[in-house]
Amino acid sequence: MHNKVILLASDQFGKGEPELGEIVMETFLVHVKQAEQKPAAIFCMNRGVFNLTEQSLAHLHLKELEEQGVPVYGCKTCVEHYGVADKLKAGQIAGMNLFVELSGKHEVFTIS
Template identity: 65%
Template sequence: MRNKIVLLLSDQLGQGDRGLGQTVLETFFVLLKQQEEKPAAVFCMNRGVYALTDQSLASVHLKELADAGVPVLACKTCVEFYQLADQLTVGEISGMNYFLELAGKHEVLTIS
């Protein structure tokens, strides 16, 4: 995972039952934070920015990744669209330019 960027596009994993998708996403981040090699960054776009709020159980695990030195980033345009700037509990707001810079240096693992 060390040379990968996790691109999170939703606040759930998969398109089935919403509750199940949120649980599966939380499990993904629980397991990811336990890996010896952490990703280079986690970048959240579209509804993925909700995972950085108290509305998502994944936010706890994303905070632990951030505390372990993994940059956790939120798409500025998406945060503004969903009006979540004051609700983010983890992560930093970032722009598409930085995502493109990261994507140019690392493989992108898309989670949707």
């Protein structure tokens, strides 16, 4: 994961049953959290911003990744669209310009 930006474009990992996708997302983040090499950043957009709220257990792992020094961001447009700005438990709100900057410096690994 070193030198990669993880783009969480969904609140589920993969297509199919939503409950399974949420469990797989949480499992993925647990393994990222436990990995020796951490990603350069995690950027949440579209429904991925729900991972930053109590609606998803993923927010606990994202908060821990922040505490380990991994910057975590939520797309400003998406956070505003879904009305969750006051519900974020992890991450900072950032504009698309930051994602463009990050993607220019690092490989993007997309989860949708």
